[in-house]
Amino acid sequence: MSTRYLSGVRNITPLRSQSSYLDDYALVMGLVGPNFIEPSFANIKPCKGGRVEGVVHEITERDMARVIASEGENYEVIEAPIRFAGETVLAQTLRCKNEVNDDLPTSRRYMRILLKAARQNNLSAGYIEALQRKKTVYYPILSEIFAIRVYLWVKRRAKKQRV
DSSP, X not given: OOHHHHHHTSOOOOSEEEEEEEEEXXXXXXXXXXXXXXXXXXXXXXXXXXXXXXXXXXXOHHHHHHHHHHHOTTEEEEEEEEEETTEEEEEEEEEESSOOSSOOOEXXXXXXXXXXXXXXXXXXXXXXXXXXTSOEEOOTTHHHHHHHHHHHHHHHHHHHTOO
16 A cells, blocks of 8 residues: 555555565456456465565554555455565555456556556566556546545545444
């Protein structure tokens, strides 16, 4: 999750953030979305030799509980070793339990969010290119209307989860 999204939408300010990676996992657009406009979202799956790049945030336990609550009951918390602040540490991340192992198309809106965060956090060129190769869908007018609805839904859900 990008730092801007975490603070701007989820109202959580990380203590520290940095780019990192998770080995032996792959990013898949395998979390089935609510409809044809938002057909899928990112998830991770075990994959020997794979690598998922992203941003690691150090947050309080209270804030982690808020993130978990705002994402919903379909997620499990997993722990995995990553490099953070010059050392190997066990990090927690969320992984959806109800997944599809194959890449599904995702919305152009959602992919733009992922690509913007990848560029802002200096993820590798190869990783960004792999994201760009994933299939996306776009429906004029419907996609714009639904994007506003998704933003408001997430913002409202994050607000409800304040502890």
